[in-house]
Amino acid sequence: MRTAKNGDRVVVQYIGKLEDGTIFDTTVGQDPFEFTIGEHEVIPGFEEAIIGMEEGERKVVVVKPDRAFGEKREDYIVKVSKDVLPPDLEVTEGMTLKLSQEGINPIPVKVTQVGDDFIVIDANHPLAGHTLTFEITLLKII
Numbered sequence: 128m129r130t131a132k133n134g135d136r137v138v139v140q141y142i143g144k145l146e147d148g149t150i151f152d153t154t155v156g157q158d159p160f161e162f163t164i165g166e167h168e169v170i171p172g173f174e175e176a177i178i179g180m181e182e183g184e185r186k187v188v189v190v191k192p193d194r195a196f197g198e199k200r201e202d203y204i205v206k207v208s209k210d211v212l213p214p215d216l217e218v219t220e221g222m223t224l225k226l227s228q229e230g231i232n233p234i235p236v237k238v239t240q241v242g243d244d245f246i247v248i249d250a251n252h253p254l255a256g257h258t259l260t261f262e263i264t265l266l267k268i269i
Contacts, residue, residue: 128181129268133165136269137177142262151254159266170195173261180265190259199256204239204249218246226250 131137138161143152154160162168164177172190180186192198212218220241225233226248240247 131164131177131180131265131268133178134163136161136163137265138267138269139177140264140266141173144260144262146258146260151259161269170259172259173263176261176263177265180263182265182268185262185264187260187262190261192256192258195257195259196252196254197256199251203251204247206245206247209244209246212246224248 138159140154140159141152142150142155144150162174164174167174170190172188172194175194176186176188176190209218218224218238218241220238222238223235224238226236227233234250236248236250237253238246239249
């Protein structure tokens with residue numbers, strides 16, 4: 128039987144869970160997910176788990192932060208003066224803003240603190256620092 132390898136286009140069904148069992152993403156009840164192994168379309172640990180699987184095979188894999196979204200970085204948490212924000216923008220804790228720089232795609236950042244004349248933003252990926260568990264079924268190798 129054929130096994131998935133680098134360069135193959137694959138179709139998978141998965142459930143992604145955090146350390147406490149909370150589901151953060153799933154394709155169950157939705158369209159399956161399709162991607163090409165080796166094209167860096169998914170986190171490295173997910174891609175590596177697919178390699179060697181056969182069609183119809185189911186696997187549970189634990190992915191550490193270094194093979195997922197990385198460790199949470201303190202230098203990605205920054206205090207910013209409200210002067211740099213549009214004057215009509217009502218900023219609240221927990222909201223997501225898009226940080227723009229010329230020549231770079233906008234980066235989503237989460238507002239973690241709002242002061243009188245400043246805000247604190249966190250540019251870490253929401254799943255940074257988490258060990259993730261995936262239940263993966265390889266549906267098809269295209």
